[in-house]
Amino acid sequence: MSRPTIHDVARAAGVSLSTVDRVLNERTGVRQATQSRVAAAMRELGFQRNLAAASLARRRQDRLLFILPGGSNSFMRGLERELTRKAAAWEFTQLEVATVPPFDDAALAAALREVDPAQTHGVAVVATDSAVVRAALAELRDKGVAVVTLVSDLPSSRRQHFVGIDNVQAGRTAASLLGRFCRGRPGRIVIVAGSMLVRDHAERRLGFEQVLRAEFPEQQILPPLEALDDQDIVAAELGAVLDRHPDVVGIYSLGAGTRGVARAMAGRTPRPATVVHELTAHSRQALLDGSFDAVIRQDHAREVAAAVSLLQALIAGKPVEPEAGRIGIEVFLRDNLP
Amino acid sequence: MSRPTIHDVARAAGVSLSTVDRVLNERTGVRQATQSRVAAAMRELGFQRNLAAASLARRRQDRLLFILPGGSNSFMRGLERELTRKAAAWEFTQLEVATVPPFDDAALAAALREVDPAQTHGVAVVATDSAVVRAALAELRDKGVAVVTLVSDLPSSRRQHFVGIDNVQAGRTAASLLGRFCRGRPGRIVIVAGSMLVRDHAERRLGFEQVLRAEFPEQQILPPLEALDDQDIVAAELGAVLDRHPDVVGIYSLGAGTRGVARAMAGRTPRPATVVHELTAHSRQALLDGSFDAVIRQDHAREVAAAVSLLQALIAGKPVEPEAGRIGIEVFLRDNLP
């Protein structure tokens, strides 16, 4: 009637509880023959471990640490909000957040070195690309701590996984949208970036140009603006470009500072088609009033959920699919705003 | 050090375990003053009920039934796969699936009437819009079974909630996309539907026409095809329409049977811009090879998760936000396929 327990399995397999436990938790000291007899019984009965009872009995609590850049980056602050929100709801793990000065690899490396492996079992870190960080990360792994990179990856380091979107794909998606939005109206396309020194921005540009060149060759891409994610600089530089080139038909803003984009476009007609990143109060408003055509975002909640479950799996020594941690890219138009 | 338990709360509030339990589980027979003393202690200590222990102790298992249309509708089959997949993983609820002939309100009503309230505590149903179904649903509610509609709503019935996307919004999103994709090329737009008998199709059409008429008045909308989500009928009818009207610039397929759309378009040039619903192996392929421009989908996993947690909350008598159950609309282009 009700779900079979390990007692039922033991009885069915003709062994003791201890042996079932040994098989179930992959301990040593069980003959191959016995092991498969127990496994067969479990399959037969359709046994499923009662996770509530298990996690009650095994009073272990993983502690996970998230290391994020501080400062006013609204995406990171949103991530932090999401983390503290989830920290309360999560049952069997404890979540902590540490912030470090942005774009400061020494500070990040120091923070990684401070992690106490007795206290912390897993770390998710928004990496900056640098040798000291790679070294600190390797040290941490040597201490037995699970490590994943979040949002911004650190390839050829010893991080076990990356959690975040595929930024090349994001750029390609933006190009598919913008190209279609401008179809039949050849002209120039402006890319507004923060800085090409930041990896995700460079990758987004790459993907964008790939697709636009290949599929919409009638459009001419101007050299990207690097406006340091500052809305005033964005407004000034983009305004200048629009003045100089009346034939701009599309704008792709792949970093922050999108308020500057809206300001630069205000009052111009015809309005260029516009695709930007990150859903904020302002970009939402711009979608609603028609100044932006599409917004691409990565979802805070999924990002956090993926990082947590990945770290849990890594700590438990469970197998992890290579594609775990990949977050989908979300596309928003005026009419599917959440 | 570790998380506080009800014992700690009892000690801190100077009451017994029983009283803490009475407060925690909202039983009667506790004076207001005591109640707030206990609540204060819980807040003070940051007490959080250990769900594992709770659900172990309270050995209750909800049974939920999902009633889906049968047939070859790949979205429904995907939903069913997701359900059986989750059924294994879910801990404290038992999931069952029943299928009924599609677009058959009598069969659906019969299935609803067959539900045994002693066995089944909650039902999620893909509704067809009809009086017999409304009546059967009301009967079920009278028996004390929690009921939510899934995917396709049944307004002014006694269902307690709707789980799914906002289908009007989905139609509006499709129109924003398709309108932009066809901009500068006035012509005719074809809507391919399954049946206006199901609410979701009717709503999608409504939203689509709203936006297209208001924002892209240069396009002329043809009367919708009702092809019963059957790819052969879709292929035949759409093919006929395309033959008759060489000036079709856009296609919106808002139901299933999208393979028929691809077949009808094969070899035609110039290819109309195409937006379809549901991400399947075939629509994915069509996106990749350029026959479709965009796919709108509702996520199986989220749909199931939302339905289950909503039903659980309803059964437990917990308060439910009115917006719970609303699933986001996902937009896929070739480059952000998951």
Place this chain on the structure above:
DNA sequence: CCCGCTTTGACATACGTATGTCAATATTCT
């Protein structure tokens, strides 16, 4: 056959909460 090693069993205890019973107070009503 004894020795050492591996495999298995019996049993006990713990995890934190839910729930029930029955007695002991406290409070209100008459």
Place this chain on the structure above:
DNA sequence: AGAATATTGACATACGTATGTCAAAGCGGG
């Protein structure tokens, strides 16, 4: 004040698994 009722406490048991200890049995080599 006494009775009736409302509130609280003490205690016991159960949920299904994890984990440890110690003994018993099995098995091979010498």
